[in-house]
Amino acid sequence: MSVRAAPSPAQLATVSVLQFLLNLSDRQAAEAVRCRIDFKYALALELDDPGFHHSRLSDFCERVAEDDRADRLLDLTPAHLKEAGLVRKRTTQRNHSTHVLASVRSSTRPTLVTEAVRAALEELADTDPHLLADLVDEE
Known part of the structure; x- marks a missing residue:
């Protein structure tokens, strides 16, 4: 086995x-x-x-919910996106983690991770709407 x-x-x-x-x-x-x-x-x-x-x-x-790991993930996201060339290096990037985390804190722990990833994907979509076009369809 x-x-x-x-x-x-x-x-x-x-x-x-x-x-x-x-x-x-x-x-x-x-x-x-x-x-x-x-x-x-x-x-x-x-x-x-x-x-x-x-x-x-x-x-x-x-x-992920332990020891503010989700907070740290959201804080690190813009830096990693810059390193990967997904956002411009000379502009200010905001991750809006404050309002995301405020609304998620009352949610269940499994929801915490999905909300963090959703917020990162929304930030990518706001930065370059065509970037995710090949990964998702309209539905």
């Missing part, structure tokens, strides 16, 4: 974003990883990958 490696934080973050976008529970999102080709493609998994237990998602979200 082979032991499956734990999903990476990047994979769990991606599942969290998809979970938010599709309004899925942790169980539904984990099932989608096991059964849906689009999820497997987004996560760069083999078609026969068995996925992971749904509790991994809530564990991941709890870890």
Whole structure:
């Protein structure tokens, strides 16, 4: 019997974003990883990958919520976007983390991660509306 490696934080973050976008529970999102080709493609998994237990998602979200990690992630986002060449280096970038975090604090922990990623994607879309055009469709 082979032991499956734990999903990476990047994979769990991606599942969290998809979970938010599709309004899925942790169980539904984990099932989608096991059964849906689009999820497997987004996560760069083999078609026969068995996925992971749904509790991994809530564990991941709890870890991100600890010690203001979500705050730090939002604070680091503009710098990493500049390094990747996704935003201009000589302009001021704002991540609007204050209002995002204020509205999220009353949410459940799993929502915290999806809101942080959503805010980063919205900032990207505001900076360059065409940047995400190839990644998402109108719906």
